[in-house]
Amino acid sequence: MNMRFAFAMLASVMMVACSSQPERSSEPLLPATVVPIEVSTVEELPDSEVTQALATDFEMIFIDQDMSFIGTLPCADCPGIAFHLNLYRDGRFEIRQEYLERNNILLVKGTWLLEQRTLHLMNQQHTLPTFQFVSNRRLTMLDMAGKPIVSSLNYHLDRTERLQSIDTRRPMLGLYQVNGDSATFTLCDSGERFQVAMTQHHMPMLRNYRQDPQLSGQAVIATLTGRLGNGQDSNTLFIDQFEQFWPGAACPQRHAPAAVHGLVWRAEKIAEQYVPQQLNVRVLFRDNNTLYGFAGCNNFHGSYRQRANTLEISNLAMTRKFCEESSQLEQSFTQSLQNADRAEVNGHALQLFQNNAVIMQLVPAAN
Incomplete structure (x- = not known):
């Protein structure tokens, strides 16, 4: 058998093997045996700031x-x-x-x-x-x-799950003035001036201003809670709650105040105890030797006498409301006022002394 014939016979056998189909068995097939594969487990770390950071x-x-x-x-x-x-x-x-x-x-x-x-x-x-x-x-x-x-x-x-709008309401202190049918408010802390929206919360403030002869037509310091508008109303102030007017007061200066009178002072500490600011304990020493303010529950007024650094407060009178959350602090505040025998402005703070010991510290009210 020559080589050419041998190669032809081998090719013929291979073609038959590749094209032939296996014969079907008449016996039913047994199910294949499943061999379990062991999978190595991965230790799961509990969710924490570390895993989140990673x-x-x-x-x-x-x-x-x-x-x-x-x-x-x-x-x-x-x-x-x-x-x-x-x-x-x-x-x-x-x-x-x-x-x-x-x-x-x-x-x-x-x-x-x-x-x-x-x-x-x-x-x-x-x-x-x-x-x-x-x-x-x-x-x-x-x-x-x-x-x-x-x-x-x-x-x-x-x-948060969704975007939440910023609450822009905040306490404010500034100069309020009415001209005709419009009112303006100039913030003491920034000097920005806004038109006041004529809303229902503005009406009590407007009425109080017009009825008081010492206020009408004048620019007067006022304290309130308000918010600034957005978009087309960005130059508008919306009043949520009017607090009170402070005739005789001026905006605090950025530099340290030099005088006791003419500023709305907020009580910061009585002795070593901080005064919660939300109580709005404040006092104004006017240049006519009178003073008035708010003690946390009641309004008060009186007179004072100052020579050099010496201070004497007298004839202090108050309204007679009872507020459980502030009555004790109010008593401490008014008692300290009347006990003070010396006043000094140190830096941005007004310190009241009794027998050379600081009994109260106040700071200019910024709102």
Whole structure:
């Protein structure tokens, strides 16, 4: 058999083998035996800030939608700072910071910058904290060196399910004046001037102003709770609650005040005890040797005499309402006023003394 014939025979056999179909058996097929494969288990870590941070390292943080973050951050001399941060995808932010039990609310707007997971909030007038995205649902505040703060206290803000509007109401102190049928209010802290909306909450204030001959036609310091409008109403002030007028008072200066009279003073401490700011304990020493104010529950008025640093307060009279939450503090405040024998303005504080010991400290009311 020559080689050419041998190769032809081999090719023919291979073609038959490849094209032939196996014969079907008439007997039923038995089920195949399944052999279990042992799979090694992966230990699952419980969800925590550590696991979220590790996961975040492998993903990018995008602020591609408007979002709100809310939490209560620590405060050195108050129960906490209620913090509400809104981040907008167009690069803007809004913040509301409320110092609890201080009646001090700060509203700030500006622009944000995101570097990897570090969030910078930029505003020319205010120094704001820096945050880091622990996950896309949580921010943690960083220290001055840009590192997470190691503490048992809460330094986190958590994202809400939906964007929540910033509550822009806040206590305000400023110059109120009526000209014809319109009223204006100039904020003492910023110098901004706004038209006052003629709403139902403005009516008691307007009526009080027009009926008092020492107020009508004059620019007078007033305290109130209000909010500024948005959009077309951005130059409008909406009053939520009118507090009172302070005839004889002026806006506090940015520099340390030099005189006792002419400013609305807020009681900050009586002896070593802080006075809750929401009680609005305030006093105004007028340049005609009279004084008046609010002691937390009742209004009061009286007279004073000041020579150099010596101070004598007399003829103090009050209304007779009872307020359970402030009656004890009110008694301490009025008693300290009458016990004071010396007054000094030190820095931004007015200190009242008795026998060379500080018995009360007051600061210019900013709102």
